[in-house]
Amino acid sequence: MKKIIKYVMTDILRNRIVLIYTVFLFITSLSMFSLEDNVNKGLLSLLNIILIIVPLVSIIFSTIYVYNSAEFIELLVSQPLRRKSIWLSLFTGLASSLALAFLVGTGIPVLIYQANNIGFMMIAMGILLSIIFVAIAMLAAVKMRDKAKGIGAAILLWLYFTLLFDGLVLFLLFQFADYPLEKPMVGVTALNPVDLGRILILLQMDVSAMMGYTGAVFKDFFGTYTGVMVSFVAMFMWILFPLWSSTRKFNRKDL
Amino acid sequence: METTVSMRTIFMIWLFLSGSLLAHAKILHVGIHQQFITIQAALSSASNGDTIWVEAGNYHEKNLLINKSIYLKGFGYPVLDGEKKYEVISVKANGVTIDGFKVIHSGVSSIEDYGGIKLYDCSGVTVQNNILEDNFFGVYVLHGNHCTIRNNRVSAYSVEEQQSGNGIHCWKSDSLSIIGNTISGHRDGIYFEFVTNSIIWRNNSFKNLRYGLHFMFSQNNTYVSNIFNNNGAGVAVMYSHGVKMFNNYFIENWGDAAYGLLLKEISDSYIGGNHFEKNTTGIYMEGASRINMEKNLFKDNGWGLKIQASCMDITLSKSDFIGNTFDVGTNGSLVLNNFNGNYWDKYEGYDLNRDAIGDIPYRPVSLYSMIVEKNPPAMMLFRSFITSLMDKTEKIIPSITPENLKDEHPMMKRQLN
Amino acid sequence: MIIATNVTKSFGKLKALDDVSVTCNKGECIALVGPNGSGKTTLVKTILGMVVQDSGFITFNGNNILHHWKYRDQIGYMPQTGRYPDNMTIGHVIDMMKDIRGKEAILDEELFASFDLQSLLNKRMRTLSGGTRQKVSATLAFLFSPAVLILDEPTAGLDPVASEILKEKIRKEKKKGKLVLITSHILSELDDLVTQVIYMQDGKMLFHKNIDELRSETGEEKLNRAIAHFMTKN
Numbered sequence: 001m002k003k004i005i006k007y008v009m010t011d012i013l014r015n016r017i018v019l020i021y022t023v024f025l026f027i028t029s030l031s032m033f034s035l036e037d038n039v040n041k042g043l044l045s046l047l048n049i050i051l052i053i054v055p056l057v058s059i060i061f062s063t064i065y066v067y068n069s070a071e072f073i074e075l076l077v078s079q080p081l082r083r084k085s086i087w088l089s090l091f092t093g094l095a096s097s098l099a100l101a102f103l104v105g106t107g108i109p110v111l112i113y114q115a116n117n118i119g120f121m122m123i124a125m126g127i128l129l130s131i132i133f134v135a136i137a138m139l140a141a142v143k144m145r146d147k148a149k150g151i152g153a154a155i156l157l158w159l160y161f162t163l164l165f166d167g168l169v170l171f172l173l174f175q176f177a178d179y180p181l182e183k184p185m186v187g188v189t190a191l192n193p194v195d196l197g198r199i200l201i202l203l204q205m206d207v208s209a210m211m212g213y214t215g216a217v218f219k220d221f222f223g224t225y226t227g228v229m230v231s232f233v234a235m236f237m238w239i240l241f242p243l244w245s246s247t248r249k250f251n252r253k254d255l
Numbered sequence: 256m257e258t259t260v261s262m263r264t265i266f267m268i269w270l271f272l273s274g275s276l277l278a279h280a281k282i283l284h285v286g287i288h289q290q291f292i293t294i295q296a297a298l299s300s301a302s303n304g305d306t307i308w309v310e311a312g313n314y315h316e317k318n319l320l321i322n323k324s325i326y327l328k329g330f331g332y333p334v335l336d337g338e339k340k341y342e343v344i345s346v347k348a349n350g351v352t353i354d355g356f357k358v359i360h361s362g363v364s365s366i367e368d369y370g371g372i373k374l375y376d377c378s379g380v381t382v383q384n385n386i387l388e389d390n391f392f393g394v395y396v397l398h399g400n401h402c403t404i405r406n407n408r409v410s411a412y413s414v415e416e417q418q419s420g421n422g423i424h425c426w427k428s429d430s431l432s433i434i435g436n437t438i439s440g441h442r443d444g445i446y447f448e449f450v451t452n453s454i455i456w457r458n459n460s461f462k463n464l465r466y467g468l469h470f471m472f473s474q475n476n477t478y479v480s481n482i483f484n485n486n487g488a489g490v491a492v493m494y495s496h497g498v499k500m501f502n503n504y505f506i507e508n509w510g511d512a513a514y515g516l517l518l519k520e521i522s523d524s525y526i527g528g529n530h531f532e533k534n535t536t537g538i539y540m541e542g543a544s545r546i547n548m549e550k551n552l553f554k555d556n557g558w559g560l561k562i563q564a565s566c567m568d569i570t571l572s573k574s575d576f577i578g579n580t581f582d583v584g585t586n587g588s589l590v591l592n593n594f595n596g597n598y599w600d601k602y603e604g605y606d607l608n609r610d611a612i613g614d615i616p617y618r619p620v621s622l623y624s625m626i627v628e629k630n631p632p633a634m635m636l637f638r639s640f641i642t643s644l645m646d647k648t649e650k651i652i653p654s655i656t657p658e659n660l661k662d663e664h665p666m667m668k669r670q671l672n
Numbered sequence: 673m674i675i676a677t678n679v680t681k682s683f684g685k686l687k688a689l690d691d692v693s694v695t696c697n698k699g700e701c702i703a704l705v706g707p708n709g710s711g712k713t714t715l716v717k718t719i720l721g722m723v724v725q726d727s728g729f730i731t732f733n734g735n736n737i738l739h740h741w742k743y744r745d746q747i748g749y750m751p752q753t754g755r756y757p758d759n760m761t762i763g764h765v766i767d768m769m770k771d772i773r774g775k776e777a778i779l780d781e782e783l784f785a786s787f788d789l790q791s792l793l794n795k796r797m798r799t800l801s802g803g804t805r806q807k808v809s810a811t812l813a814f815l816f817s818p819a820v821l822i823l824d825e826p827t828a829g830l831d832p833v834a835s836e837i838l839k840e841k842i843r844k845e846k847k848k849g850k851l852v853l854i855t856s857h858i859l860s861e862l863d864d865l866v867t868q869v870i871y872m873q874d875g876k877m878l879f880h881k882n883i884d885e886l887r888s889e890t891g892e893e894k895l896n897r898a899i900a901h902f903m904t905k906n
Contacts, residue, residue, distance in 0.1 A: 003772055011759060044638065051640065052640055070755070074751075075756060077721070078749045078751070079744060080743070166636050169635070170633060182632050185635050189635065195635075195639070202637060207637065209509055209557070210634075212627075214634040215511070253724070254683075
């Protein structure tokens with residue numbers, strides 16, 4: 001397993017895209033902190049990067065990488081290796097290189113300018129979202145045989161998690177406007193890792209005051225130790241479930 | 256020491272001069288080695304127009320009742336301790352001056368409003384240069400007239416609203432001057448009810464449990480260059496008209512129900528040159544009418560301005576909106592208000608004729624803020640991709656945000672600093 | 673050594689393998705023949721565990737391959753078209769395979785030497801011609817001296833010289849008592865190699881015969897003729 005991870009990692013690092021991604025994150029994060037006249041504004045722009053760019057790059061890159069590694073995977077599968085370890089190595093390689101890219105690209109500027117709870121939460125969420133979207137990408141890639149379809153599905157999934165899901169939530173909120181929805185919404189958040197990450201970061205930024213009663217309800221839950229633990233568990237479920245499902249699928253896949 | 260001595264010399268010269276006018280005025284000395292050991296004793300021998308000098312030291316006078324027009328002067332902040340049982344100083348005479356004392360530990364009661372220094376039905380009283388610590392109410396003015404509260408430091412350490420009175424509390428008074436005081440840790444920093452024609456100038460009110468400044472039914476007062484920061488709920492003013500607020504700072508009033516400035520049923524007022532920074536809501540208006548707001552700075556607030564539909568005839572001009580999450584929030588269409596010539600940092604228009612005025616109007620109410628007004632749980636989508644996308648679309652094709660709520664002449668550059 | 677029992681596999685509507693049962697033993701050299709799309713490669717891939725059958729099972733030395741992935745270290749596989757990560761060089765690929773297979777295996781670098789891969793060691797895989805790739809595939813298949821060799825169209829794309837080298841190598845390994853499984857649709861080249869023939873068509877196994885048996889039955893010396901004879905007879 002270690003050996004395969006090693007080869008996947010060297011292959012990804014040889015691929016310039018991850019390097020470019022790291023540099024891109026680094027430059028944008030630095031410029032957000034140094035160009036904006038106030039740190040909070042920089043943080044908010046950074047929030048958009050974490051919630052939009054990081055999932056996008058993670059899911060697209062991983063999907064394409066899995067398809068492009070078809071030969072590599074085929075070669076490995078014919079060797080005395082367990083399929084599960086091939087797949088998990090691929091995941092580990094992808095997840096760790098993308099998480100590393102984020103940690104270097106965004107983590108370092110954040111640690112320089114915002115070494116506090118907000119900063120740490122942002123880094124944690126960025127890393128978790130990177131990994132989650134690698135897991136989701138691998139599920140999409142293993143389900144679709146066709147590369148074009150697979151990439152299409154990856155983009156749709158990204159769109160769903162960053163945009164459509166929230167649209168649905170908004171729709172539901174208006175449909176059931178007569179009911180007290182604040183508390184159920186805490187649960188709904190767990191259904192989308194991007195929303196979960198956003199709310200955890202926002203609560204660290206102390207904007208719950210602005211969010212009125214909803215903010216208070218959210219803070220009551222996410223502000224407690226248990227709440228934070230539960231949300232982290234939910235985030236991990238978002239890694240584990242797609243990964244488990246894709247591993248199962250890969251075990252039965254014909255190459 | 257030297258300054259005290261020279262101050263004392265000047266004071267003596269002044270006394271000598273005025274003494275020659277009021278031939279019978281005398282000075283009574285209070286201190287351990289002086290003629291009088293307690294202030295009460297000196298007070299009993301004093302007559303109107305006399306001066307009582309109090310040396311530094313601790314004085315347990317229980318309730319010190321001043322019923323003569325005297326000048327009570329402390330040197331080195333003599334401490335008057337109410338032992339948590341008594342009202343420390345009660346003033347029931349006109350023309351009294353209390354200067355340079357440290358007044359501490361007044362009684363706390365749920366029946367009576369004990370004050371560190373309380374004025375009862377008097378006029379021309381001056382309370383200045385005192386330190387008031389850990390009192391139920393700091394300075395309490397009841398039916399005062401032409402009184403001056405100046406350069407006092409008023410602080411308390413209460414944690415519960417019920418256990419705490421207000422820093423400077425004025426009730427049914429007229430023509431007061433509240434100047435240069437520092438107030439913290441009370442329930443409300445400065446509290447007015449039925450106070451008229453007064454001036455509140457250069458006070459600093461911070462970290463009070465509820466409001467930095469709170470007034471009701473107080474007409475024609477003027478508030479200049481005060482700083483209200485970090486108060487539990489900011490500043491609340493209600494049911495008054497003729498309010499004038501100049502150059503005040505409303506800063507960091509951040510919390511679920513905190514406002515930089517809450518205006519409720521305020522009319523015919525002027526709010527100019529004030530700074531609203533880092534508040535949950537810069538100004539919240541409800542039932543306000545005929546208010547002229549200009550040259551105010553709204554910076555880094557959650558909402559710069561929240562105007563309920565019950566407001567009318569609000570003029571907002573020459574103000575700067577910078578870094579607010581939402582510039583203006585409203586629950587209605589706000590037809591009767593006028594926004595003109597403000598700078599909005601979110602303005603994305605252009606200025607072809609280079610007259611420093613944007614060529615297309617700015618709509619300060621975002622779609623998302625409207626949605627949140629209608630459906631508060633939608634706040635859970637705060638800062639999500641979809642809401643910023645909706646706001647962008649709405650800017651290009653306005654459909655839901657109020658048609659006539661717009662600044663026809665948005666400025667291209669900041670006007671204030 | 674390898675026993676497949678009632679193996680069935682469909683890709684959508686297409687039945688790639690239809691109830692195929694086959695037994696392969698040590699020392700045999702089996703030709704898996706049949707027209708294009710008859711299911712030869714699928715069968716090979718099923719044996720390798722790269723394709724998972726819908727029903728039936730395959731055992732390798734008595735162990736069901738579904739649960740015992742380790743058996744693959746006894747197989748050298750040369751795919752029909754060798755596909756390798758584009759960014760790797762020949763050297764990288766060989767090193768990686770050595771790394772994955774572990775150090776216990778006795779290395780057989782005969783083909784590496786006779787194909788003169790040493791001089792191409794730093795070439796990236798994407799720059800290689802089809803023939804060179806086949807050379808790399810063949811080298812890798814024999815490198816670890818496996819007990820079983822599965823060669824999918826081994827000579828396709830090889831130049832005559834390389835083709836001869838490879839055949840010679842196969843012959844040599846056969847003599848060592850290894851099981852060799854070769855698929856090919858060009859029958860003529862298998863004449864002097866094979867001991868058994870499996871004929872497949874449309875996913876079905878039509879026959880599995882000893883070559884001598886086949887020759888005597890048909891009276892034809894050449895393999896392709898023998899099979900043609902058999903086919904027309906049916």
